[in-house]
Structures are given as structure tokens and as C-alpha cells.
Amino acid sequence: MNATAIAHPTEEGARALRYAALLATYLQSVNLPLPNAALRFIQGSLSMADDQVGWIFTAYFAASAITLPIASWLAARFGLRRVYLLALAVFALGLVLATLSTTPLAFSGARIIQGAASGVLGPLSMAIALETLPAARRAKFGVVLTAIVLSGIATGPSIGGWVSDLFGWRWMFYLGLPVTAYIVLVMGLSLAEKKAAQRPPFDFFGYGSFTLGVIGLQLLLDRGERLDWFASTEICVEALASALGFYLFAVHRLTTKTHFLGKHLFRDRNFVLSTVIFFALGFVLLPTLALTSPMLDEILGYPPITTGCLTLPRGAGLVGAFLLAARMPERIDPRLVVAAGVALVAYANWLMLGYSPLMDWRPVAVAGALQGIGLGVLMPSISKVAFSTLDPQFRPEATGLFNLARIYGSTLGIAIVQTYFFNNMQAMHMALGGNLTPFHGAGAALAASSASPALLGLNEMLTGQAAFVSVLGQFKVLMLAMLAVAPLVPFLRKPNPAS
Structure with missing residues (x-):
């Protein structure tokens, strides 16, 4: 028996289940980038060092990557309803612990708990939503589910920045509690218990x-x-x-x-190459947010509301382009669309290399929108190519691996860019400070003055310049990641339209 099969509820019950599952999908995706625009507030209240900021994102993502592969097995072994309600309870616990955190370690632990629950909620919410629909509507509804995930990623920073600026950063997690309670209520009343008749293998x-x-x-x-x-x-x-x-x-x-991760998946050239490209897409998708928001918030001094709003053009381009590309006519070769998406993402990252401390908001909005459009075009096209030549019986297993590639790409990407950022910032600070001698104008003025505030101000200025140059260096790393997978596109086989 399928672990995600659902008893036949009434039409009203099926609709309530579907909407609650969609809401859970949005909730678990929006909480990933939610703290992005409020990092300055979180750092200040938790005494969090700069090199610990990346934990806010990697803790959530790494935990979800661990639990995602076993979500279906857990539902089959212990029952869909039981596992889903438990995951919701664990997610709510993570939200509560985040609001009570007073140290970086406690906050990271809360994010791990949220991420672990998210890895279970994501695939099971999709299963619940799809099972409430007739089979003929499920393929198109998958586009809606993905669009909701992308909408959560796109709107999370703006929601977090707005709430943090008006009410304090802890309220961004408080707001998730009544939503979680509503989902628990609907699922508890309408979702029937189902599990496999025999213990599933894993x-x-x-x-x-x-x-x-x-x-x-x-x-x-x-x-x-x-x-x-x-x-x-x-x-x-x-x-x-x-x-x-x-x-x-x-x-x-x-x-x-x-x-785990069967050999048969690696015999299909389109799937293997597409998975590598999808990994690179994940490497760019969230690390860009992890770099842009701190640059605006901490280095350039934008308020959290403005920082969050400047992520919206990227999100609008991402979701809008995804919905349009998902409805692209079959006569258009998706390999051409994949090549266009890779090129547009690389071009957008090249534009980011031209950021300046003297710029206004427009370069950030334009580069973000172009990158979002490129990512939105790339996602459905590379998915279509990946599964077009794969045996249909392997698609459920392949879908899990395909999504894991994007998740691992993002979590490793954030860790890598954070590491290189701090290394480069220290090196750049030393290089800039090495050119400051008593024989230069500013150095001579400071040498003649014993006022420590002047020295502290100069050091702060050097640190800001070094940090900004280091951020630009990480945008270059993201651009090179996309350029590195670009040569794989010509080796993709043309999909069969009938597939």
C-alpha cells in the first residue's frame, strides 16, 4: 500500500487538506530566508560573531537535507497522519525555541529543529496535496507547488525585514505559530491515517x-x-x-x-548532467540572498524594511519566469532555454561585480531581477530535460535525488562563500591598512593626533571597504559556478516530446 495514500474525504475535506498542505509548503519554505534582512538585529541581541551568521541558513538547510530522504519511509512505516502531525509539532517547537534563544548556539539549534521538521513537511505536504486531486490534474499542479516554494523563498526576507523593523526580530517566528496551529487543526480533523501493510525497505x-x-x-x-x-x-x-x-x-x-541513490539513476546521461546543473543552480539560488542582504543591511546601512524590499524584484522575476517557462510550448527545445537561463544567471552575477558603496538601490534591483528571471527560466527547463529520457519507474527516486542536489548545492554554497568571504576580508583589510602610513595625508593627520576615536573610525572605514570588496569576490565565485556547468549543456540529449 502506498504510504501517502489518503482515504477518500468529502470534496470540502479534500479542498481543506489541499489548502492546508499548500500553506505548510509555503510556511516551511518562507522560514528558510526569513531572518535574512534582520541579521543586524539578530547579531546584536545574541552577540553573534560575523562568521556565525552563516549558521542561520546552513543549520536549517543541512537539517532538512538529512530528513528529506526518509520522509516517505517514515510515513509508510509509522503512518502519514502521525508523522505529519509530529513534524508540525517539532516545527512549532523550533519556532518557540528561536524566540527564546539568547545565544548563537541556542538559535542555531532552533534552526536545526525547524529544518529537520521542514525536510519531512515538504515532501509529505506535496503528497497530501496531490492525492486530493484527480490523476489528470496532478502534473500541472506540481508547477503550483514549486511556485509556492519559490514564493516562500522570494518573500521571506521582505516579511522578516518588515516584521523585525516594526515589532522586533522574534516576532517573525511568533507569527508562524498560529499558522502552524491552523494546519495541525485541519490535518488532525481531515487527514486519515495510512501506512504500508508491510515494513518498507530502506x-x-x-x-x-x-x-x-x-x-x-x-x-x-x-x-x-x-x-x-x-x-x-x-x-x-x-x-x-x-x-x-x-x-x-x-x-x-x-x-x-x-x-540509497540507486545505480540505475547514474546511467541516464540527461539526468546526471541535469542534476549537476541543478546543483549549481542551488549553489547560486540562496547564497546570493545570504550575501546581498548582509551587504545592504550591515555594510551599506540600509534599514531592514528596505533590505527586504530589495529582494522582491529577484523574487518576482524568479516566480514569474518559472510560471511562464513551465507553460512553454513543447515545440521549443528546452536545451535552448537551459542555455539561456545559465547565460542570464551568469550575466546577472557579472553585473553584481559592478556594485559600489556609492550606488543607490537600482543596480541591486536590476541585477537581482535578471538573476531571478534566469533562475526561473532554468528550473522547469532543466527538470524537463532531466526526466525526459529516464524510465518512468525510476522517477520517484530520481525526484528525491534531484531535489537533494539543489539543497546540497545551497547549503554547501553558503558555507563556501562565507568561508572565502572572511578570508578575503582579512586579507583585504591588511592590504588596505598596509598602505596607510604617516607619510600619507590621512595617516599624517592621525599621527599628529592621539585621539583614539579617529583611529577607530578609520579602522571601521577600512573594515567596511574590505567587507564590500570581499562580497564582490563571492559574487564572482557564484558567477564562475554557473560558467563551470555551461559546457555541459551541449551534451544534453534532445527530449522526446511524447515523454
């Missing part, structure tokens, strides 16, 4: 070894800068754990017939 060794490798790598990247990399015993342990996990996974995959 490759826990493959899943566990792969997860160990990813967690070790994530912790290494997140903690390395703070602990001076391999001079720290903790970093060495995390590196060994990651290497061991990936080694065990590789051996297990080569020596067993059935396992």
Missing part, C-alpha cells in the same frame, strides 16, 4: 554513511575559519568523519545491488 547503511559524509563536510566548512582549520582537533575529526562517510558510501554503492 538502505539505512547507505543513507547513514552518505549523511555522515555530508554532515562532516558541512561542519568542517562552517567551523573551520573560527577554529583555524586543521590546527584544531575538532576540524581534523570532522574531516576524518566526512572522508570515512563518503568512503563507506562509495564502497557500499559499488558492492551491493540495492541501496
